[in-house]
Amino acid sequence: MAERELDPTVGALRGEDVEDRDWERVQPRRISDADWKRFEGYAAEILRAMGMPLDTPGTAKTPGRFLSALFDSTEGYEGDAKLVTAFPTECRGGPDCEISQVVEGPIPFYSLCEHHAFPFFGHAFIGYVAHEHIIGISKLTRLVRMFARRFTVQERMGSEITNALSRILQAHGVALYLEAVHLCTQMRGVRESEQTTRTTFWRGNYEATPALREEFLAIAGAHTNGHRS
Numbered sequence: 001m002a003e004r005e006l007d008p009t010v011g012a013l014r015g016e017d018v019e020d021r022d023w024e025r026v027q028p029r030r031i032s033d034a035d036w037k038r039f040e041g042y043a044a045e046i047l048r049a050m051g052m053p054l055d056t057p058g059t060a061k062t063p064g065r066f067l068s069a070l071f072d073s074t075e076g077y078e079g080d081a082k083l084v085t086a087f088p089t090e091c092r093g094g095p096d097c098e099i100s101q102v103v104e105g106p107i108p109f110y111s112l113c114e115h116h117a118f119p120f121f122g123h124a125f126i127g128y129v130a131h132e133h134i135i136g137i138s139k140l141t142r143l144v145r146m147f148a149r150r151f152t153v154q155e156r157m158g159s160e161i162t163n164a165l166s167r168i169l170q171a172h173g174v175a176l177y178l179e180a181v182h183l184c185t186q187m188r189g190v191r192e193s194e195q196t197t198r199t200t201f202w203r204g205n206y207e208a209t210p211a212l213r214e215e216f217l218a219i220a221g222a223h224t225n226g227h228r229s
């Protein structure tokens with residue numbers, strides 16, 4: 001049983017996580033040509049009703065391009081076969097293993113809010129206290145992207161990333177910080193000024209150790225401030 005736990009592909013076969021593990025089976029979406037043609041008709045109808053002239057050189061193909069963009073922006077539903085590779089490291093045990101964190105970021109992401117199907121986008125920072133596995137920034141970027149490129153909300157996206165990472169790394173702790181702007185509110189004048197939504201997620205040692213959280217947020221905060229100035 002202990003062996004299985006350390007294998008990220010079979011880790012944590014506990015009932016509650018079944019839904020989160022869908023990404024381990026890659027499932028390409030298939031839309032038939034007939035369906036696609038019909039959808040283009042729907043998109044054209046909607047765009048025209050909103051006021052878009054569809055008979056100009058710039059817009060004649062817009063319904064099809066709109067659908068393609070929507071399809072590409074939601075490819076996270078298909079999973080990611082190249083994702084699950086954590087590198088072995090050595091848990092030295094003792095106090096150091098319990099408190100030394102790795103912080104990676106900023107990882108840019110683009111997502112679609114499930115309430116309006118409008119974009120929200122921003123940056124993620126990931127922290128973890130490694131036990132016997134570490135993971136590179138490119139894999140972390142893939143992980144964030146896979147859960148971002150869907151219709152979702154910032155909170156769910158965050159807990160999915162955190163849960164998946166906990167499972168892949170079997171770490172002593174996992175932390176995630178997300179900051180994003182949501183166009184569904186900003187483009188429609190619901191809020192006047194640019195506003196950033198920030199969410200944090202904690203697992204394992206981060207839950208019990210305020211100093212770890214503070215250190216993580218200090219690193220993430222310093223980077224994002226620098227990033228946005």
Ligand SMILES: [Zn+2]
Pocket residue numbers: 113114115116117118182184185
């Ligand atoms: Zn929205």
Ligand SMILES: [Zn+2]
Pocket residue numbers: 091092093097098130131132172
């Ligand atoms: Zn350890």
